[in-house]
Amino acid sequence: MFxxxxxxxxxxxxLGADRLGWSRERALGVAALAALFATLPDVDVVYGLAGLIGSGTGAGLVPVESFWDAGNRVHRGVTHALPVAAVVTSAVWLAARTEVRSRAVGAAILAALVPSVAAVSGGLAGAVTAVFVLCVGALVALAIRRGASPRTLAGAAFVGLFTHPFGDLLTGEPPALLYPFDLTLVAERVVLSTDPTLHLLGAFGVELATVWLALAAYFRISGERPAAHVDRRAVLGVAYAGAALALPAPTLEVSYHFVFSVLAVGSVGVAPPSLERVRTWRAGVTALAAVSLAAVAYAAVYLVVG
Known part of the structure; x- marks a missing residue:
């Protein structure tokens, strides 16, 4: 769901900025910042690099399995917690203000997260938090240099950090939403179907839907229509239906063969390859349409023969 x-x-x-009447540039600016903030909680998988190193020294697992085996020890913990998101959002707002004292307080709050988490959850969680805090600080510094206001930065941080954990409810273990409190908001993964393959296809469909939603938001603000950028070659994605007969049924545990192959269908959007075509919206939107049709066609065949 990255x-x-x-x-x-x-x-x-x-869409929120557009509803508030913000200009196109300002709305897209806060949206881009929110998107960047939304990726930061997943820096906790950095510990997965230890798994890759271990696999290279004869630990036994293949690299991908080693990465996730190590990364999942701290994944969806402190960086995915709503209380932490609230603290970070407040710190971002303070750090973005022009007053030196406010900036110092904001930086101090961010820095204090590291020893606080280490004291509660140990050194590994503290180290992951340090990486998270450094990434937040770097993004804030970059945004300030580009003229982002405290309101824009805080709003982007709020949207990005608070929406992220809920996107993880369909795959893997639910995030520790209320960390550091010993309370459980969501105990189990949200199951879309008791059939593991249909659940995976549903989760993949949700992922595609969020991409379409982002495109729709962009084109709405820009005054364009996404359909105007779709090439007819996108219908070639329907041919992927045959993969339901040729490939093993994917699940959350074993999905690489499905994900990589269905995403490869998107290459029709950039065929024939050219720098000029890649730079246009038509290539990306056509690729997304082809992948979407491929996923729907695969699901249809699976429902019939599965």
Missing amino acids: VGHACLAFAVAA
């Missing part, structure tokens, strides 16, 4: 996190935050921020 792309989905960014797209959902972009759409929410863009």
